[in-house]
Amino acid sequence: MSKTILITGGAGFIGQHLTAKALASGHAVRILDNLSPQIHGPDAAFSPAAGATFIKGDVTVRGDLEKALEGVDTVVHLAAETGTGQSMYEIDKYYRVNVQGTAILLDILANQPNRVDNLVLASSRSVYGEGAYVCTSCAPHGERCYPLARSPEQLARHDWAPKCPTCGSDVEMTATLEGDRLAPASIYAATKLAQEEMFRVAANARRLGLAILRFQNVYGEGQSLQNPYTGILSIFTTRIRLGLSLPVFEDGEETRDFVHVEDVANAVLHFAERPVIGGVTVNVGYGEATSIMTVARLLCAVMGSDIVPHVSAQYRVGDIRHNYADIAALQTASGLKPAISLDQGLTRLCDWVKTQPIPQDMLERANAELKARNLMG
Numbered sequence: 001m002s003k004t005i006l007i008t009g010g011a012g013f014i015g016q017h018l019t020a021k022a023l024a025s026g027h028a029v030r031i032l033d034n035l036s037p038q039i040h041g042p043d044a045a046f047s048p049a050a051g052a053t054f055i056k057g058d059v060t061v062r063g064d065l066e067k068a069l070e071g072v073d074t075v076v077h078l079a080a081e082t083g084t085g086q087s088m089y090e091i092d093k094y095y096r097v098n099v100q101g102t103a104i105l106l107d108i109l110a111n112q113p114n115r116v117d118n119l120v121l122a123s124s125r126s127v128y129g130e131g132a133y134v135c136t137s138c139a140p141h142g143e144r145c146y147p148l149a150r151s152p153e154q155l156a157r158h159d160w161a162p163k164c165p166t167c168g169s170d171v172e173m174t175a176t177l178e179g180d181r182l183a184p185a186s187i188y189a190a191t192k193l194a195q196e197e198m199f200r201v202a203a204n205a206r207r208l209g210l211a212i213l214r215f216q217n218v219y220g221e222g223q224s225l226q227n228p229y230t231g232i233l234s235i236f237t238t239r240i241r242l243g244l245s246l247p248v249f250e251d252g253e254e255t256r257d258f259v260h261v262e263d264v265a266n267a268v269l270h271f272a273e274r275p276v277i278g279g280v281t282v283n284v285g286y287g288e289a290t291s292i293m294t295v296a297r298l299l300c301a302v303m304g305s306d307i308v309p310h311v312s313a314q315y316r317v318g319d320i321r322h323n324y325a326d327i328a329a330l331q332t333a334s335g336l337k338p339a340i341s342l343d344q345g346l347t348r349l350c351d352w353v354k355t356q357p358i359p360q361d362m363l364e365r366a367n368a369e370l371k372a373r374n375l376m377g
């Protein structure tokens with residue numbers, strides 16, 4: 001059945017892919033987005049895909065949200081501040097946009113007559129912090145354990161491995177399940193967890209459909225090339241095009257689960273079309289861990305660059321060491337399995353990047369902001 005979907009943050013990376021898919025499936029789409037200059041550049045103009053309507057507005061402004069919600073039956077909440085490192089020193093901004101913005105959205109839904117019956121929230125794997133590990137020293141039978149966030153002192157020693165909370169030994173990563181411990185290691189992650197809890201309580205109180213989708217590292221064509229605070233692959237493509245060095249944090253062996261944006265948009269649309277009363281929380285990842293050094297080398301190869309990525313041994317407070325998703329729950333709940341391999345996805349990303357103007361590299365500036373606050377070593 002055709003829906004009228006409000007996508008907050010719909011002018012962003014995931015939002016644009018979702019808009020295209022929702023329109024192609026016959027839904028009406030409204031976008032609320034403030035065209036944040038950090039993401040879209042200064043004086044950004046945005047033309048929504050044909051058939052979608054666009055309201056330039058802010059999720060922290062009640063009147064903008066009220067206008068955007070008129071006549072809508074489904075809300076996909078994507079609008080957010082998204083930089084892990086930046087969140088550690090722009091705490092007020094991250095709280096206002098991610099938490100207060102969510103509060104205003106849910107407050108309107110609770111207090112005004114409306115026909116919204118389904119909510120989809122873009123959450124993040126960051127809510128797990130380090131996620132699940134196995135300690136082969138004190139739990140040889142493979143019980144899961146949950147290391148604490150690595151302290152600034154541990155990182156300063158360049159001791160990168162998370163430790164067993166029982167015996168202190170190095171631990172081995174394993175795929176994170178939705179029921180694993182939640183332990184945000186950054187302010188960004190804390191705001192995403194707050195969003196989850198608020199959506200869960202508000203949706204269940206009114207028996208609305210709810211899907212909380214914990215995205216892993218989403219990459220692909222359309223990710224902002226302007227934003228130096230998030231999107232490591234987009235940042236690397238710019239440096240490669242400018243012929244700059246590719247510094248990889250820590251020892252390069254830290255891993256992420258890279259999932260292509262098209263697979264993510266498919267998952268979001270699935271749950272936007274099918275309300276789950278009582279709610280569902282699922283990981284959305286590719287389900288494989290890839291080291292940052294590996295992905296940096298792959299990217300250079302796909303872009304035909306002879307730059308050799310190097311280990312910088314630098315680190316950011318608030319970064320996690322590893323995390324990859326167990327995606328069985330996504331498959332059970334939706335029948336979907338992310339299908340775009342890293343090789344295929346990187347080729348698509350690079351083909352798109354080549355059509356874009358080369359932006360300035362702002363990674364050094366973003367790193368300097370962290371260093372000035374003792375959040376990077």
Ligand SMILES: NC(=O)c1ccc[n+]([C@@H]2O[C@H](COP(=O)([O-])OP(=O)(O)OC[C@H]3O[C@@H](n4cnc5c(N)ncnc54)[C@H](O)[C@@H]3O)[C@@H](O)[C@H]2O)c1
Pocket residue numbers: 008009010011012013014015032033034035036039040057058059060077078079080081082097101122123124125214215216217218219223224
């Ligand atoms: N991209 C990833 O790897 C990833 C991973 C985990 C979770 N997520 C989540 O997915 C969602 C979308 O991420 P994305 O990668 O598309 O990010 P993005 O930065 O490309 O898009 C976010 C959009 O929100 C808009 N926005 C920001 N603040 C706003 C405000 N106050 N009012 C209205 N609009 C505002 C921006 O202008 C932008 O268009 C976010 O909630 C993010 O936390 C993304």
